Amino acid sequence: MMNYQAFTGIVTAINDFSIGQYNEVGCYKLMSVDNGYGNAVNFVVAPTTYFVDQEVVSVGDQVTGFYDGNAPAPLIFPPQYNAVIMYKNTSGQFVKVDHFDEQLVSSDHTLQLNMNPATKVVLKNGQPFTGNLANRDLLVVYGATTRSIPAQTTPYQIVVLCS
Incomplete structure (x- = not known):
């Protein structure tokens, strides 16, 4: 990792x-x-x-x-x-690169992902990713978050960083 x-x-x-x-x-x-x-x-x-x-x-x-x-x-x-x-960097858009666990919480426990069918999930080469996102290194592009701990968001895009 x-x-x-x-x-x-x-x-x-x-x-x-x-x-x-x-x-x-x-x-x-x-x-x-x-x-x-x-x-x-x-x-x-x-x-x-x-x-x-x-x-x-x-x-x-x-x-x-x-x-x-x-x-x-x-x-x-x-x-x-x-x-x-x-x-x-783009205004109103954020990026997090981290390892996400089985609940899709980042390793530093600051961000949790709420999945939506509209979220684009791809590999680094742009091809669709169809596997399970749990316990993987992910690049997450997102906007607004909740003020909870961890903050929750529905990402715009996820890039799966296969090793």
């Missing part, structure tokens, strides 16, 4: 990033993100990084980058993480 961590901020730079001996210029990007409170992160964006709704991100956009908190990272400043998922 991946330990999903998130960092939200404004994209300040996007540059080509060379990786490995083959120097595949253009395939990898280094995306610098600043949260406006003195914290910055560089995300290594690979061809395999999943962009929610395939949004194109530009300098000046507010984004949330998700990375594996258990993965090794170089000890440099600003921190540099391999982006697993990138989300271009």
